Amino acid sequence: MLTALGVDVGTTNTKVALVDVTVPRVLAVASAPTPSPRDAATVLAGLVARVLPAGPAPVAVGIASMAETGVPLGPDGTPRGDWLRWDGHRAGAAAHALAARIGRADLFAATGVRASAKIPLATWEWLRSHDPDALHTAAGTCRWAGAADLVGLLLAGRLATDHTLAGRTGAYRLGRPGDLPSAFDADLLAEVGLRPSQVPEVLAPGELVGRVVDGPFTAAGLAAGTPVTIAGHDHPVGTWAAGVRRPGQAADSVGTAEAVCTILTSDPVPAPVAAAGMSLVRTVTGEHPALLAGSSSAGAAVGWWLRTRASGVDVDTLMAEVADLGDSPLDLLVLPYVSGRQTPDPDPTATPRVLGAVDGRSTAQATFGLLAGLALQARWMLDEQSRLAGTGAPSSVAVLGGPMTANPAWLRLKARVSPTALRLVAEAEPVAAGAALLAADRVGALDGADPAIPSSPVPRTGPGADVVDALARFVAAAREPAR
Numbered sequence: 001m002l003t004a005l006g007v008d009v010g011t012t013n014t015k016v017a018l019v020d021v022t023v024p025r026v027l028a029v030a031s032a033p034t035p036s037p038r039d040a041a042t043v044l045a046g047l048v049a050r051v052l053p054a055g056p057a058p059v060a061v062g063i064a065s066m067a068e069t070g071v072p073l074g075p076d077g078t079p080r081g082d083w084l085r086w087d088g089h090r091a092g093a094a095a096h097a098l099a100a101r102i103g104r105a106d107l108f109a110a111t112g113v114r115a116s117a118k119i120p121l122a123t124w125e126w127l128r129s130h131d132p133d134a135l136h137t138a139a140g141t142c143r144w145a146g147a148a149d150l151v152g153l154l155l156a157g158r159l160a161t162d163h164t165l166a167g168r169t170g171a172y173r174l175g176r177p178g179d180l181p182s183a184f185d186a187d188l189l190a191e192v193g194l195r196p197s198q199v200p201e202v203l204a205p206g207e208l209v210g211r212v213v214d215g216p217f218t219a220a221g222l223a224a225g226t227p228v229t230i231a232g233h234d235h236p237v238g239t240w241a242a243g244v245r246r247p248g249q250a251a252d253s254v255g256t257a258e259a260v261c262t263i264l265t266s267d268p269v270p271a272p273v274a275a276a277g278m279s280l281v282r283t284v285t286g287e288h289p290a291l292l293a294g295s296s297s298a299g300a301a302v303g304w305w306l307r308t309r310a311s312g313v314d315v316d317t318l319m320a321e322v323a324d325l326g327d328s329p330l331d332l333l334v335l336p337y338v339s340g341r342q343t344p345d346p347d348p349t350a351t352p353r354v355l356g357a358v359d360g361r362s363t364a365q366a367t368f369g370l371l372a373g374l375a376l377q378a379r380w381m382l383d384e385q386s387r388l389a390g391t392g393a394p395s396s397v398a399v400l401g402g403p404m405t406a407n408p409a410w411l412r413l414k415a416r417v418s419p420t421a422l423r424l425v426a427e428a429e430p431v432a433a434g435a436a437l438l439a440a441d442r443v444g445a446l447d448g449a450d451p452a453i454p455s456s457p458v459p460r461t462g463p464g465a466d467v468v469d470a471l472a473r474f475v476a477a478a479r480e481p482a483r
Helices: 037-054 092-102 104-111 120-130 147-156 186-191 234-241 270-275 299-309 315-324 363-389 402-406 408-417 430-442 465-479
Strands: 003-009 013-020 025-033 061-065 070-073 143-146 227-233 249-254 258-263 279-282 289-295 333-335 353-355 396-400 422-424
Touching: 003 037, 003 147, 003 430, 013 037, 013 430, 025 037, 025 430, 037 147, 061 147, 061 234, 061 430, 070 120, 070 147, 092 104, 092 120, 092 186, 104 270, 120 143, 120 186, 143 147, 147 227, 227 234, 227 430, 234 249, 234 258, 234 289, 234 396, 234 430, 249 363, 249 402, 258 363, 270 279, 289 363, 299 363, 299 402, 315 363, 315 408, 333 363, 333 465, 353 363, 353 465, 363 408, 363 465, 402 408, 408 422, 408 465
Parallel strands: 003 061, 061 227, 249 396, 396 422
Antiparallel strands: 003 013, 013 025, 070 143, 249 258, 258 289, 279 289, 333 353
């Protein structure tokens, strides 16, 4: 047996998995609410200590994380405050100012990301005026660390990131597949008053950040000298782990947020991609271009619904009742926009709305409408990616993430409305498992093998005319101006 350790720093929870990379299969997982930056070493070391007894010592450690989230570091590497998260709205005015200075279209063409409140470039501009001592000191000795970057620093003593995370900042040029930039862009950093020395190094695809140094992780049982890699942005890492690695394949990664990623043969025209609210990215190996669409309304929307429409109801019982509804009519739908809509047709003012009559419906029937809305939102994103790429529906779509394994009713609705057959990656922690697989691959431990997390076909009954009608009604209502 050959094992590797995978770390996934998520929006809500942080997971550490010990993975048998030859099968592959997860041997043990430990999870905790994502800690503050100052508590990260202690919490992560505790998680590592819990999983290591499940197998042989890992040959490498891989780190994945949410993107667009980070923290300023003082000259000694100590975090200066809490995470500045991707889902904050503090930097909206700063994003507009940057777009006006740089040019909204020019910034997207250069970086593949839109000028929005979530990108670190806008956060850095916001910090310059609202908290200059955090990052913009005269000496220029403070630095920025993304979530995975900080974990890499704690494990290996070096501040570095990978291109999939750098590419979400707004300060890293997109480059060409197979020929990626080796550093953040100095001119874009200068726009927000920063120097290249204040951001992480950018590792080449497959490059290691270093090896485990003595400290809390060795005290937890991890061997000093174990190789460490920044696996990358959580959604692309999960996509790779699911075996989605070639043009024409797609992945739908579901957690607190949801991301749909389609791998392409070549870059589409940038302007329509930006107008649709999507991003141009590179796969974790740097070999292929891809389109990435994100929605904050996935698990977060289910949580909102349970709090506001099903308070006090046993969740497992409720979802079992929803599953028993089978292929009920798609006459009741919910627009699931709890934090606006990022894509398609971006609308930061979008709010949840019920389409159809609720009176006389059970809680399970209404919840069916919410899950149907979430499934149709993902279908809309996938259809838009096909339109932007100028291709037909993807040859396959892998669905992954804890909600997909835990909620059969949601998965059934996804399969029902999908334009193509789905494969379920049943592993509950595909990102942590993917980070471990990438780590093992990058140290040459797999001997040229190309393993992916096992998946299985999802039975489907559609799409039929009812799905076409429901999708049209959903999209038309989503595009209506806010009332």
